[in-house]
Amino acid sequence: MSTAAGALPAVAVAVDVAVLTVHGRELRVRLARLRAGPFADAWALPGGRVRSEESLDAAARRILGAPGRGSALHLEQLYTFGSPQRDPAGRVVSVAYLALGRPTRPPFADDPRYAELAWHPVARLPALAYDHRAVVRAAVDRLRAKLAYTNIVYALLPGDFTLGELQETYEAILGRALDRRNFRKKLLSLGLLRRLDRVRRGPHRPAVLYAFRRRRPIVIDVL
Amino acid sequence: MSTAAGALPAVAVAVDVAVLTVHGRELRVRLARLRAGPFADAWALPGGRVRSEESLDAAARRILGAPGRGSALHLEQLYTFGSPQRDPAGRVVSVAYLALGRPTRPPFADDPRYAELAWHPVARLPALAYDHRAVVRAAVDRLRAKLAYTNIVYALLPGDFTLGELQETYEAILGRALDRRNFRKKLLSLGLLRRLDRVRRGPHRPAVLYAFRRRRPIVIDVL
DNA sequence: CCAAAAGTGTTGGTCTTACACCCATGC
DNA sequence: GCATGGGTGTAAGACCAACACTTTTGG
Numbered sequence: 066m067s068t069a070a071g072a073l074p075a076v077a078v079a080v081d082v083a084v085l086t087v088h089g090r091e092l093r094v095r096l097a098r099l100r101a102g103p104f105a106d107a108w109a110l111p112g113g114r115v116r117s118e119e120s121l122d123a124a125a126r127r128i129l130g131a132p133g134r135g136s137a138l139h140l141e142q143l144y145t146f147g148s149p150q151r152d153p154a155g156r157v158v159s160v161a162y163l164a165l166g167r168p169t170r171p172p173f174a175d176d177p178r179y180a181e182l183a184w185h186p187v188a189r190l191p192a193l194a195y196d197h198r199a200v201v202r203a204a205v206d207r208l209r210a211k212l213a214y215t216n217i218v219y220a221l222l223p224g225d226f227t228l229g230e231l232q233e234t235y236e237a238i239l240g241r242a243l244d245r246r247n248f249r250k251k252l253l254s255l256g257l258l259r260r261l262d263r264v265r266r267g268p269h270r271p272a273v274l275y276a277f278r279r280r281r282p283i284v285i286d287v288l
Numbered sequence: 289m290s291t292a293a294g295a296l297p298a299v300a301v302a303v304d305v306a307v308l309t310v311h312g313r314e315l316r317v318r319l320a321r322l323r324a325g326p327f328a329d330a331w332a333l334p335g336g337r338v339r340s341e342e343s344l345d346a347a348a349r350r351i352l353g354a355p356g357r358g359s360a361l362h363l364e365q366l367y368t369f370g371s372p373q374r375d376p377a378g379r380v381v382s383v384a385y386l387a388l389g390r391p392t393r394p395p396f397a398d399d400p401r402y403a404e405l406a407w408h409p410v411a412r413l414p415a416l417a418y419d420h421r422a423v424v425r426a427a428v429d430r431l432r433a434k435l436a437y438t439n440i441v442y443a444l445l446p447g448d449f450t451l452g453e454l455q456e457t458y459e460a461i462l463g464r465a466l467d468r469r470n471f472r473k474k475l476l477s478l479g480l481l482r483r484l485d486r487v488r489r490g491p492h493r494p495a496v497l498y499a500f501r502r503r504r505p506i507v508i509d510v511l
Numbered sequence: 512c513c514a515a516a517a518g519t520g521t522t523g524g525t526c527t528t529a530c531a532c533c534c535a536t537g538c
Numbered sequence: 539g540c541a542t543g544g545g546t547g548t549a550a551g552a553c554c555a556a557c558a559c560t561t562t563t564g565g
Contacts, residue, residue, distance in 0.1 A: 121370035
């Protein structure tokens with residue numbers, strides 16, 4: 066049963082979003098430096114209160130920002146954190162979301178609560194407000210797990226990419242090296258990729274570009 | 289960020305618990321028939337509002353009932369349901385929990401809101417209140433998934449059991465038959481079980497009893 | 512011509528699946 | 539003695555991990 070009605074709620078609901086991306090061979094999370102409140106000057110995940118007429122997913126998308134700015138290609142609910150002590154300012158239950166997207170220019174702080182926004186490598190986080198360190202850990206764990214049995218990595222890559230870039234992305238997330246031949250064999254055999262007839266030219270031998278056939282979540286044994 | 293303070297919350301927080309068990313070769317969920325409210329007379333998952341001083345886990349344990357009655361051996365958070373329309377009586381966000389336990393006698397309705405409690409096979413559910421059908425589906429999906437990579441099945445079995453009973457439990461949950469020889473080979477090879485020097489006597493050849501070495505969650509490749 | 516990343520196959524081991532017969536007991 | 543579930547092994551195929559050399563380009 067879930068009935069509310071009656072007395073006014075004693076517990077508030079917020080949404081916090083951990084946006085992960087891979088940049089510079091590192092898995093990074095988008096953090097905001099808070100201007101005010103009990104954790105003024107500390108870094109925190111972007112978040113905010115759920116409005117009475119919006120769903121949790123809608124609140125998460127709102128916090129994520131307008132499509133085009135910080136737009137993410139994947140959004141999923143992660144876990145709900147509800148320790149009575151997690152917010153010194155009152156009882157707030159926070160529904161955490163995991164989002165995946167391409168690294169944007171750091172600054173798009175259109176939210177006056179935030180002094181600054183930046184991508185921080187998850188391997189060396191600053192002190193975080195609230196229980197956001199646990200949220201980031203949960204987000205990273207979820208991403209690592211899903212890497213093995215879904216195609217969500219598509220949300221972290223541009224429209225076309227080389228197999229080397231794809232492997233780098235996997236390695237950045239998993240934090241370990243993968244065998245190149247086995248990786249290529251496996252990923253090509255899955256049929257998730259479409260080979261383009263273009264190449265990426267760089268300082269060395271050009272690499273064939275690939276694209277994901279479908280850019281939406283599929284459950285499949287990847288690793 | 290998650291700060292509350294300021295205005296009174298417009299959104300209430302509840303916890304609903306899907307207790308699953310296996311009985312009579314069927315996966316079942318504990319449902320309560322509601323006495324009052326917008327879904328009077330309908331079946332629903334036991335649930336209730338989160339109190340201002342308790343954690344979400346504590347609320348779930350409270351709703352689960354005193355240890356000894358409906359005591360469950362495993363409890364984990366499942367998903368948070370927050371559609372604005374899910375409760376006709378007001379905006380209630382529900383944090384759903386999955387619990388696993390042994391089948392108890394159906395009746396232990398010490399909660400005056402419930403007319404009746406019963407174990408319903410998840411394969412043929414009655415109409416459920418709220419979005420509880422989706423909650424049960426999520427609970428069953430989670431259990432099925434975790435069967436393959438954890439030892440949580442221990443929470444559904446008594447202290448000692450035969451390999452036949454263990455296999456029946458797996459089959460009831462997965463909804464498909466498993467090869468007996470392969471199943472026994474795999475489970476014995478994992479080292480999760482301790483062979484007891486007792487047997488279960490029945491109308492046929494006695495079966496050796498086993499117990500789980502450790503009755504707490506372990507991540508391991510099971511199936 | 513050198514450095515650096517791209518590209519490519521084989522082999523051995525492990526794991527999974529499929530499958531059939533005898534055993535011990537209660538009735 | 540028969541019905542029923544308990545108990546056991548093997549072989550074929552799939553999958554995974556390990557591993558080294560050649561190619562192509564820019565500078």
